[in-house]
Amino acid sequence: MKRKLSNEQVTKPDGNLSGQTIPPKKKKKRNKDLHSFSGFSNVVMNMILGIFALLCIFPFIYVIIISLSDKETLAREGFRLIPETWSFEAYEYLWQMKDQMFQSYFITITVTVIGTIISVLMISFYAYAISRKQFKYRKFFTFFALFTMLFNGGLVPFYIVATQFLQLRDSIWALILPLLINAFYIIIMRTFFQRTIPEPLLESARIDGASELRIFFQIVMPLSLPGIATIALFSTLGYWNDWFNALLFIDDPNLIPLQSLLMKIENNLEFIRQNALSGGQQEGILSDIPQDAAKMAMVVISTLPIAIAYPFFQKYFVRGLTIGGVKE
Amino acid sequence: MGNKLILLLVLMLSLSAILMGCSSNAADNEDSDPYEIKWYMIGTPQKDLDQVMEEVNEYTKEKINATIDLTMLDWGDYDQRMQVIVASGEPFDISFTSSWANNYVLNARKGAFVELDDMLDEYGKDLKDAIDPAFLEGAKVGGHLYAVPTNKEVGQQSVLVFNERLADKYNMDLSVVNSLEDVEPFLKTIKENEPNFNPIATFFPPDMPFDYIIDDKHPFAIPLDSNDHKIINPYETQEMLDKLKTMHDYYEKGYIRADAATSTDPNPLEVENWFMRKEFYQPYAELQWSRSAGYDVVVRPESDPVTLNGSVTGSMQAISITSKNPEKSLEFLNLLNTDPKLRTLLDMGIKDVHYEEMEDGKIKDLPARIESFNMPSFAIGNQFILPLYEDEPEDKWDAFKEFNEKSTPAPTLGFHFDPSPVRTELAAISNVTNEFAKPLLTGSVDPEEYLPKANQKFEEAGLEKVLNEMQKQYDEWREDQQS
Numbered sequence: 001m002k003r004k005l006s007n008e009q010v011t012k013p014d015g016n017l018s019g020q021t022i023p024p025k026k027k028k029k030r031n032k033d034l035h036s037f038s039g040f041s042n043v044v045m046n047m048i049l050g051i052f053a054l055l056c057i058f059p060f061i062y063v064i065i066i067s068l069s070d071k072e073t074l075a076r077e078g079f080r081l082i083p084e085t086w087s088f089e090a091y092e093y094l095w096q097m098k099d100q101m102f103q104s105y106f107i108t109i110t111v112t113v114i115g116t117i118i119s120v121l122m123i124s125f126y127a128y129a130i131s132r133k134q135f136k137y138r139k140f141f142t143f144f145a146l147f148t149m150l151f152n153g154g155l156v157p158f159y160i161v162a163t164q165f166l167q168l169r170d171s172i173w174a175l176i177l178p179l180l181i182n183a184f185y186i187i188i189m190r191t192f193f194q195r196t197i198p199e200p201l202l203e204s205a206r207i208d209g210a211s212e213l214r215i216f217f218q219i220v221m222p223l224s225l226p227g228i229a230t231i232a233l234f235s236t237l238g239y240w241n242d243w244f245n246a247l248l249f250i251d252d253p254n255l256i257p258l259q260s261l262l263m264k265i266e267n268n269l270e271f272i273r274q275n276a277l278s279g280g281q282q283e284g285i286l287s288d289i290p291q292d293a294a295k296m297a298m299v300v301i302s303t304l305p306i307a308i309a310y311p312f313f314q315k316y317f318v319r320g321l322t323i324g325g326v327k328e
Numbered sequence: 329m330g331n332k333l334i335l336l337l338v339l340m341l342s343l344s345a346i347l348m349g350c351s352s353n354a355a356d357n358e359d360s361d362p363y364e365i366k367w368y369m370i371g372t373p374q375k376d377l378d379q380v381m382e383e384v385n386e387y388t389k390e391k392i393n394a395t396i397d398l399t400m401l402d403w404g405d406y407d408q409r410m411q412v413i414v415a416s417g418e419p420f421d422i423s424f425t426s427s428w429a430n431n432y433v434l435n436a437r438k439g440a441f442v443e444l445d446d447m448l449d450e451y452g453k454d455l456k457d458a459i460d461p462a463f464l465e466g467a468k469v470g471g472h473l474y475a476v477p478t479n480k481e482v483g484q485q486s487v488l489v490f491n492e493r494l495a496d497k498y499n500m501d502l503s504v505v506n507s508l509e510d511v512e513p514f515l516k517t518i519k520e521n522e523p524n525f526n527p528i529a530t531f532f533p534p535d536m537p538f539d540y541i542i543d544d545k546h547p548f549a550i551p552l553d554s555n556d557h558k559i560i561n562p563y564e565t566q567e568m569l570d571k572l573k574t575m576h577d578y579y580e581k582g583y584i585r586a587d588a589a590t591s592t593d594p595n596p597l598e599v600e601n602w603f604m605r606k607e608f609y610q611p612y613a614e615l616q617w618s619r620s621a622g623y624d625v626v627v628r629p630e631s632d633p634v635t636l637n638g639s640v641t642g643s644m645q646a647i648s649i650t651s652k653n654p655e656k657s658l659e660f661l662n663l664l665n666t667d668p669k670l671r672t673l674l675d676m677g678i679k680d681v682h683y684e685e686m687e688d689g690k691i692k693d694l695p696a697r698i699e700s701f702n703m704p705s706f707a708i709g710n711q712f713i714l715p716l717y718e719d720e721p722e723d724k725w726d727a728f729k730e731f732n733e734k735s736t737p738a739p740t741l742g743f744h745f746d747p748s749p750v751r752t753e754l755a756a757i758s759n760v761t762n763e764f765a766k767p768l769l770t771g772s773v774d775p776e777e778y779l780p781k782a783n784q785k786f787e788e789a790g791l792e793k794v795l796n797e798m799q800k801q802y803d804e805w806r807e808d809q810q811s
Contacts (some may be wrong), residue, residue, distance in 0.1 A: 071599075156415045163418065248412065251399050253373050267404020268372075271429075 060303070067091070067296035074292055090293035094301065100253065100261070101301070107172070108257040108302075112239040115176045119235040120228060122180055127189030128216060133199070142190070149183040159248060174249035175257060179238050185231045192227035193220070233313040240306050258302045265295055363394045363656045366420040368410065370429055370707055373400040375700035380677050387670060392659045406430060414440045414648075421651040422661065424707055425475050427641045432467070433744045436474035441646040442654045444473045451658040452476070454666040458710055460732055466640035466741050471808070475646035476661045479710040481610040481728055482640060483633030483735030486535040489605050489617065492624040494518060494525065505628045508534055509574055511604060515583040518603045527583040529595045529605035533769040534571045535630045538562050539738040541745055541798060545765035546757065547786050548798060550739045552634060557739060557806065559798050561791060563768075563783055572779065575771030588770040597621035606630075611727035615720065633735040640741065643707050665710040672715060675708055677701040690718045743805045750797045753790030760785045 037045060062081070066074070067090050069083035094101060126145070130138040152158075158178075168174035197220055205215050221228070246260035256264075377400065385395040401409050410423060410430040425432040425441070435441055448456050455476065456464065463477035488505060495502055498517050505511055515527040538549035540562075547561040562568050578584050585591065595605065597620055607613070614627045645664075647657045663670055676683045682697040705711065712725045721727075747754050764782040767773045 155412060159412050160416045160418075163416070247405055247408065251373070251401070253375075264402050264404060268402060269404075271404040 063296045063299050067293055067300050069293055071293050090297035093294045094297055103254055104256055104258045104261050107255055111175045112236055115239040116232055116235045119180045120232050123185050123231055124189055127186045128193055131190045131193035145183040145186050169249055170252045172255060175245050178245050189227055189231060192224060197223055229313055262298050262302055362389050363653050365394050365396050365657055365660055367396055367398045368423040369398060369400050370406040370424045371400050371704040372402050383678055384673055392663055394656050394660055417650055419650045420648050421657040422645050422647055425644050425646045427638045432475060432641045432644060433469055436469040440649055441474040442649055447658055451655050452662040455662040458666050463640055468742055469744055475644035478643040479712050480706055482732040483635045484639040485609040485633035486630050487607055487609040488628045488630055489607050490626040491603050492626045494603050495626060502626055502628055519582055525601055525603050526585055527603050529602040534575055539740050545761050559795055563779055569775055572768055572775035576774055579771035584771050589767045589772040611731050612724055635735045635737045635741055668713040671709060671713050675703055675705050686718055691715045692718050743802055745798055750794045753794050756789035760789050
């Protein structure tokens, strides 16, 4: 897709320049762009990429189809590409539990928005500081961040810190704080700052009397938008998809995020598969668990917003990644 | 730089030590204040829990001067959450424990639960009388009791369940069915005439007369009818070969679904697409199954009830070693298992809100119970003191008692294998088990070909060594029992 687009952009001006007498079609053929493929391999490449794209999107389409299948048909025939009977039953089921759904939506969005903002700020503060040569302890703090990438205390100490020191249990901060800082993003941002913000620029700002804060917010931030957008997207995805912190710290149904709700259903189903319980024991469990279609409907509902948000980040995304990814 | 790092580490450590110290000695209760019991239960959190707990607390405050802080953790999350909670040493009083979630034996061995032997005589006398001794004896680990078992069916009995509608339609006389082999002609009829029904529901390991040491897939068991107390590999027995041949025959004929070995379909009863399935029985389970299915089912026993380690420890409440007041916690468990009012309140909710009492003392669920207070009855405590539902027979709990008396103890009841000396071998054997057990037990592969293959792999993985270790521990345990 990308390749094809750029081809057109490159060849178009050529065609226009001399296109008054000779039809552009012929001219195009002769005037080959150095970077383009031959017609044949272009077709093959496009087909390969097309098939790949199809493979990527197919599971999502399949999920949508399953979510629209009839429950009984699903149980009888299994998953089909085109089910015998279509039905909106699964979405009606979700509508019945709309209180919980909307509450979870609200929690997920709140956590994602607040979390991403704070996270991006903290990461860029840290990364900016260790990217500047004037900062005396930058080596130590770089190591300090890197250290956490290699070693960590493990689950139990993490749980003890969060519940007994910070008292985060059943609090929305339990969903935000653990994901705030990520050493890997710090490294990306640090490299990004080093490569894109030339020292003389900051020098001149200083000469003009700008304070460090002003330099950061008015000069560095706008210049590093691609990098910031990249880690913002990463954090958004991280927050949106996080279910583990909720599993550990949240008991209050009003604080359960969407992905955790989905995970709970999945876990419960898995649990029933693993444990053959006797007659009396099953009763209480099964009545609480939705069928496959409802599960898929939930996947659709929880993925759509983030899938829609993605294109808005995308234009920065590629630039930010390539620039930030190169290490000096 | 090295020095600075060390300094920082020391600083952080000392800071955390100070904080730790602060948090632990904050709560020193006076005698007159009611003690708050922190209780973790398995089950989906229910909407009306707070409302019910208010009533519960009023009652317990008056009876034993304690209040209950009940936290429900969802079925699938419970095991993982409790592992973290126990490992972190977080203070709590009571937690649900069993053979299948928040593993009882492991936790008891680790010392996570308070030993109850002597305390029971002082604070749990009524409870001791109320609960079937088979539970109290069977649930001992290393000779000590670490949790209060729930009074319910003590044994495990596997039954074949049939869809009555189909059986009636083809005039089947199901009373001739006593084993898997007897069903063949009926399965044939269904296969030929009912294309929309699976003759056999997906998950179907056959019932075998073995007392399994680890679980019903691993190759360690004692035959139930033997007297020589020898642990063997069940996959090497003639019984297993015969049974699996039958299964494979059914598979070939299409009675068992082609994807049986890989299917993850939980087979809900509500979906009427099956003719026969295997379940574990408790008295009058057919009524319950019919109720949740929405159509009638018929039950035929496949074997006699056996009291197994797994069935005895199927549902229990343990007191945590981190509890600040284990005595009070046991007092509460005592009340819960002997006081019908408290037990009913926790299980069925508030009278006239969640359930309705009929003239003859039987009860009926109101819609609020199903929607917002659907508690897992079997997990809470003594079931024999619960009121009956309107469609339940008068003798329900008597039938349970009879069932429990009829149940024969398995040879390894009370014996818990300690896997630590043979951990490596056991892990290798587990891998082989995961590879072979499901295809074999669902009849998907030919046992004549694959049983020898599986057995050879078990040998290579160190089966001999594990069997010997098990036998050694088992013999030692038996000697202890006799002395």
